[in-house]
Amino acid sequence: MKRINSVTILVINIFLLLVVLNFYKNSVENIEESQKYLLEIQNVYSNYSQSKESLYKSKQVEKVLRKIIKQLNMKNVTIVKTGKKLLLKGENISLKKQDRLFNKILNEKFIILKSSIEKGSIMMEIGL
């Protein structure tokens, strides 16, 4: 039966503790990095979804725009899609309806590229 000196066991224990401490230090660093990365990813995705919701998606734009026109009962208004934008044109519109349409559009999450309002007519270019 081979026995080991207690001092040797002590030295081995110290060595093991140092090894484990090194692993522990790495694990703490690892956990901090993981935590930081998770927060960053959560932040990135949350910001992304928030910023995406701050403006209408291209599919929603036309739908909302048509809904507004329907609500205001404007028959002289046309919506034409050209590339990455929608062109809204209206002729022979009363000043009151012009105002209401303009205000409604401004209050929605549209990307307004151009607009032109003259007596009885309105033109707006909305980005998709």
Next chain:
Amino acid sequence: MTKRVQSAKNLCKCNKGNQILSPKNSKNFFLHSKSKSTIPEKVNIILSPELYWVRIFVLPMENEKEVLHVMPSLFEEFIDIENKNFYVKKLSTDRYLAFAYDESLIIETIKNANIELGNVNKIYFSQIEFLTMMNSLNTSYIKADDNVFSLVDDILVKIPSNIKINTLHSIDIEKIALSKESISINSRSKYVDNKTSKTLSILLAIVTILFLIKTIINYQTSEQYEQKVNEVKNSTSVSLSSIQLKSITKKYERLFVEQVKIRELFEYVLNIRATFHVKISSLSFENKTLKIKIDYENKNSSLESKIQNYLQKKYKKVYMKKRETSFLVEVKL
């Protein structure tokens, strides 16, 4: 020739044949439980039989090293082998003289004898050192430092000093020519004794296990964080890298801020109607520039400058163009 044999139990250095290397001026000292030293220099210590256990074993083994490995199990029958060191001397083909000794007991006795541990050169067994002298004197009894010893079956034993013996030779310890069979004390034992090292070992083992458990928990937590990251990534149908997402987010944010500013511009400029009671006959917005045409209802020269002042409170780039019945206002973002 120097030969080091490592005990199977403890890391004791046992020297054989290095007498040539030992200092010539080292004095010999016979160590027993009641001995006191007055020697201030280096000493070679001869251990009294009371400080070790000795037996002769007949074993079918080749060398002392092999025997040394089985020493703990052989001595286990006779003594408590806990904290014991071993030493072996080959007597003949299969006969071995085996020693067991307690290092801490020897250290304690050395300290009690007023000898500095640092002054201890080598340690010898009286069994070996006295036997040579007894053989040369052809006697079975010998006296050393008021202790009487006798040979019983080739083993040196201490006997009561009041026993009447016909011829009793006294040994002059100083004159003994020491053999090559010696041991040295584990120097580490001087600083950490067995009990302390065991206690420390247990404590360290507990601390190590605790740290190990915490490390495992930490790694598991890290994995959970990674899983959460994957969950966040899978929660949206977007399969873009975080750098791409950041870039898109910035683009959206810029666009949003720009749209907010456009609406603020419209709101501020269109407030002219209510503030100055004027009629805006046309409005156009393009390339971040808002142009409005204001018709005069009555030619008020100060109106134009009032409107300009109002607009310039918020926007720096304000241009006014006067016409006959109207004036054009241009505001740049």
